[in-house]
Amino acid sequence: MRSYTLLSPAKINLYLEILGDRPDGFHELVMVLQSVTLADEIELRANGTDAIRVHCNHPLVPGDRSNLAYRAAELMGQRFPDAFARYGAVDITIRKQIPVGAGLAGGSTNAAAVLVGIDLMWQLGLTLSELQELGAQLGSDVPFCIAGGTALATGRGEKLDPLPDLDQVYVVLAKYRSLAVSTVWAYQTYRQQFGSSYLCAPDDLECRRQKIHSGEIVSAIAQRNSSRIGQHLYNDLEKVVLPAYPQVTQLRETFQQLGTLGTMMSGSGPTVFALAESLEQANQMHQHVRDRITAPDLELWVAKFNPTGIQVVK
Numbered sequence: 001m002r003s004y005t006l007l008s009p010a011k012i013n014l015y016l017e018i019l020g021d022r023p024d025g026f027h028e029l030v031m032v033l034q035s036v037t038l039a040d041e042i043e044l045r046a047n048g049t050d051a052i053r054v055h056c057n058h059p060l061v062p063g064d065r066s067n068l069a070y071r072a073a074e075l076m077g078q079r080f081p082d083a084f085a086r087y088g089a090v091d092i093t094i095r096k097q098i099p100v101g102a103g104l105a106g107g108s109t110n111a112a113a114v115l116v117g118i119d120l121m122w123q124l125g126l127t128l129s130e131l132q133e134l135g136a137q138l139g140s141d142v143p144f145c146i147a148g149g150t151a152l153a154t155g156r157g158e159k160l161d162p163l164p165d166l167d168q169v170y171v172v173l174a175k176y177r178s179l180a181v182s183t184v185w186a187y188q189t190y191r192q193q194f195g196s197s198y199l200c201a202p203d204d205l206e207c208r209r210q211k212i213h214s215g216e217i218v219s220a221i222a223q224r225n226s227s228r229i230g231q232h233l234y235n236d237l238e239k240v241v242l243p244a245y246p247q248v249t250q251l252r253e254t255f256q257q258l259g260t261l262g263t264m265m266s267g268s269g270p271t272v273f274a275l276a277e278s279l280e281q282a283n284q285m286h287q288h289v290r291d292r293i294t295a296p297d298l299e300l301w302v303a304k305f306n307p308t309g310i311q312v313v314k
Contacts, residue, residue: 035306
């Protein structure tokens, strides 16, 4: 086929703990990652040339090499030159639903869709692990975005252990359109303030990883207990982002006042999410937040936990 259309779901962090520094300059992390049904649509079309072209309906999404989706196509061409010579480059059309710069892995999930789509278009027959290995060269979230669902992530986020699927939990996401938080700033500030508590010894790091693996939130996920999951949401980056960004704190406190299953900032923010037991409750929360915060640039979405990653729709 000369074209594919794929859905690339957003992800949220149900758990994010910073353990220490890594020799490569990244942080050693333990996270629980979850796909949600808020998704972009990616269309890939063979263009018969050697030029990768990116088009997007969002003005802040670049069309050049600074776009991770572009770099995903470029990587595939470099790794599989014979297929590139045979089929040519692609036009990538991104129809954004996931907000930009939101801590929801929008760029990473678009790149994941490009890897999956080109694998199909060029008939490469790559395995999931091979696709994820390619994805890890692009960004820490890309391997997870390819497979999706629910997973425990370690290392810088690229080492994944699948967890039981959660597909009956609803989530409300909120973000100010005009607000962005730099991921680099968030991690650097955390290092400055809390670096003295970092674990250094390999045995200590492994012990901490194992404690999370057998800990409360993983246990709650295994039991598919949405109430317990909500009680054990955790994000170290809230310690630096919330004091610096009062609007994010306001969103979090507003959700807490509504009696949700649990609420937290996703990744480095500024998106805040809250868990709900039903679509009806999620819609009510959506309306209550809209009523309480009248800021014109506040965006809200109702979504559901998604047991899959990249999906081919046509």
